[in-house]
Amino acid sequence: MSTDLHRHPHWSGIVTSNFDANLTQAIKEDFLGSTVPQEIRNIGLVESWQRSQAALGAPGNVGPVPHVPEALLDEHLLAMLGAPMNRFAEDLEGTGLALLLADSRGQILQRWSEDRQSRSHLDRVGTVRGAVLAENVVGTNGVGTVVATGASVQIRGTEHFADMYQDAVCTGAPVLHPITRKLLAVITLSCDMTPRSDLLKPLVKSLTAQLEQHLMSVEQPGAREMFSVFLDLSRKQNSPVVAFGPQGALIQSSTAHQLNAHDMNLLRSLGQEDRPSGRYLVELSSGLTQLDLTMVGQGNNVVVVGAQAARKTPSRPTPPAPRMAGRSPEWLAVVNHIDKLRSLNTPVILVGETGVGKTSLALGIPYKAGTVPGSMTLIDAAERHIVGTRQWLGRVIEATQARTEIVIRGIETLDKPALDGLRSLLDTRQPTAPLLLTLTADSLTDAEQFERRFDVKSVWIPPLRDRTDDLPDLWRTLADAVAPSAKLELTDRTKELLRAYSWPGNVKELRQLIIGLAARGKSGAIQPTDLPTPMQSAKTLTLIERMELEAIRKALQQASGNRVKAADILGISRATVYRKMKAYRLGT
Known part of the structure; x- marks a missing residue:
């Protein structure tokens, strides 16, 4: 850059990496009111201002963002890129970041806003599906300027041509056809002003690389x-x-x-x-x-x-794919979280009390001894006591080399030499397939030593008493599986008693209950008197107690099982949390 440029008032600031809103505004006003120095005309931002001014005149001429009818949008492009965009957007929750997909004309095909802050941001500037953000329509921005230049950009605050975007940061990048290298789409992360906006550039670049690889797969x-x-x-x-x-x-x-x-x-x-x-x-x-x-x-x-579909046997029955019972928000959140971690191919420990279904969750289907999906290998840690540590670790090595999905069940039974050997194997393992380990423990806190030893993430599987809304679904699924001819059904009063019971044995105990009832010749409606005595005497909670219990459960979930953090969330003392948890038999 010439020394003349650095002596020019305001203009030297345009080449600095630190963003200054007031300085940028002064530079823009200087540009709009005078002739640009010859030395600066190759700078991309100024060239964008020039194009915007030629098309729109003054920034004040930019009106409400125009829209095209949804029928004119490229649904094929959205179909090709929508799924990987969905997966990426799931990780943006709570960040205030919004994700945009636009076509090669700057028309918004879809927006992803995972929290209130990002939705409010997009609504405020009129960025909705069908919005046209071409540079000659709304001036310099993180969508239209990418379309105009074919290059990645980050437009911050007053760097935008139009005043309505002065509180926004838009980081955009082109998605090119993997063979023809023509512009197919624009990916943009948009948010309110943030001091760490430079971190968004590599994030967008990584996403566009993934999308182009995805397009290459679709081109086969x-x-x-x-x-x-x-x-x-x-x-x-x-x-x-x-x-x-x-x-x-x-x-x-x-x-x-x-x-x-x-x-x-x-x-x-x-x-x-x-x-x-x-x-x-x-x-x-x-x-x-x-x-x-x-x-x-x-x-x-x-x-x-x-x-x-209606729940009846079709005329030509087709075996349905096995599924995990339960549709409560708590259960589905755990299942979806495990699915997301599984896709990363890094080790994950599933932690929970005995009988909560850790092995079933790891396999992705209800677990039965001897039945494992063909694409997976199940290794029981308890086998080490029979075959010895060396041979057991050898089996783990063999499974790892086969690059199949591996589930190692019951790592709490391993002694220190076996755990050290397993950790060494995991440290040298190539992450080519998912690896899930199950651990029986009374709380997530009890799993911390395993987290530190293996340097992996842990997921707490809620006990049955913490997801009693799933009891009817679990009952129906288990009854159909273990005693289909008995047609066992729950009465309303029986459901209340089962929901009030503490379920120390979790889902495994529920299964044994159903097996026991069928063995005694029970069929049809199950009355309270058909239940074991401890279940018949279970205390039914009042409305206030149920609300209190639900509040404690949610706080513990937000705090990942940490009781001190849960107390802070609830605004009560730690001693009160311990006392309430004991009274409601939470985590005990």
Whole structure:
């Protein structure tokens, strides 16, 4: 840069990395009111201001953001990129960041705002689906300027041409076709002004790299055929349509946002089981649902998610994919969190009391001895006591080298040499497949030593007494599995007693209860007198007690089981939390 430029008032500040809103505003006003020095005309921001001024005149001429009808938006592009964008957006909750996908003309195809702050930010500046943010429409911004230049940009506050964006930071990057290198889309992270905005640049760059890799997968011959089938079915259906490829490539229609992460994993596993094309019944989080599966070549499949089905045996029965019972928010949050961690291929410890279903969650299906999905390896830590530490660790090494998904059950039974050996294996393992370990413990606090030893994340699996809303669903699923001919049903009063019971044995105890009732010849409606004596005398909570219990449960969940933090959240003493937890048998 020439010395003349540095002597020019205001203009030298345009090349500094530290953002100064007042200085930038002065620079912009200087530019808009005078001739730009020749030396500065190659700077991208100023060139954007020049284009904006040529198209719009003064910043005050920028009116409300125009919109195009949704029918004119490129739904095919949204279908190709929507799924990886959804996965990325899930991690933005609580950050105040909003994620935008625009086409090559600067039209917003979709926005993702995971919290109130980011939604308020987008609404305030009129950035909604169909909004046109081209540079010649609203001036310099993190969408239109990327379209105009084909390069990544970050536009902060007063660097925007229009005054309405002066409190925003927009970090945008182009998504190029992996073969032709033509501009396909623009990805933008938008938020209120933040002092750490430089961190957003590598974040957007990483996302665009992932999207271009995703597009490369879709460009494979088999995937192109799958995409053609997907588009044809999407035109004919108003319900969610999802397509999967062998490398995990995923395409989804605009209505597929109704499906959560757990549902998506079930749909993916359905196609991976090499089932023939046809109609299936699968239990999704919303209930028993009809699916139409179309296989397209090797490893590619398209699933149409239909309406919920009536609970009756179809004329041509098709075995439904096994599922985990429970639809309470607490349970689904845990299931979805595990699914997300599983996708990272890093070790995860599932912690919970005995009988809560840790092994089933790790496998992704209800666990039965001797039945493990073909794509997974289950290793029981207790086998070490029989075969010895060396041979047991050898089996773990063998499973790791096979690059299959591994579940190691019951690591609390391992002694120090075995734990040290397992840690050494995990430290040298290549993260090519998920690895889940289960640990029986009374609280997440008890698992801290294992977290430190293995340097992994832990997930607390709630005991049955903390998710009693799932009892009817669990009862129906277990009764159908272990005693289908008995048709065991719960009366309302029996449900109340079961909800009030503490369930020290958790789901395993519930299963044994059902087996015991069937063995005694019980069938049909189960009355309170049919229950064991401890369950008949369970204390039913009052409305106030139920509200108090729910508040403590939520605080413990927010605090990841830490009782001191839970007390702070509730605004009560630690001693009171301990006393209430003991009274309600929480974590005891």
